[in-house]
Amino acid sequence: MTMQADRDNDLKRWWNSVPIGQAKEIRNQIIERCKISPFVWGNWINGRTQVPELAKPIINEIAGKNIYDL
Numbered sequence: 001m002t003m004q005a006d007r008d009n010d011l012k013r014w015w016n017s018v019p020i021g022q023a024k025e026i027r028n029q030i031i032e033r034c035k036i037s038p039f040v041w042g043n044w045i046n047g048r049t050q051v052p053e054l055a056k057p058i059i060n061e062i063a064g065k066n067i068y069d070l
Contacts, residue, residue, distance in 0.1 A: 011059065012045055014067045026062060033058050 018026055031041050034055045043049040051059065056068040 009047065010067050011051060012047065014063055014065075015045055029062050030059060033062065 015023075027038075027041060030036075031038060036044075036055075040049070044051050051068075057070055060066050060068055060070070
């Protein structure tokens with residue numbers, strides 16, 4: 001696995017730790033604040049596309065932790 005692929009998996013690892021009762025609200029916040037579609041969100045989570053640099057601080061803020069080192 002490349003370093004980039006490992007960093008991209010950081011989002012999925014964090015997402016898998018989100019409590020089920022909070023997942024829908026958090027997902028919707030990320031979709032709204034990053035101005036993406038649910039389809040793009042699915043691509044990010046499944047590693048089909050990379051998370052853009054401008055979206056990473058938004059995700060960190062919503063997560064309340066540093067998923068991505070900026």
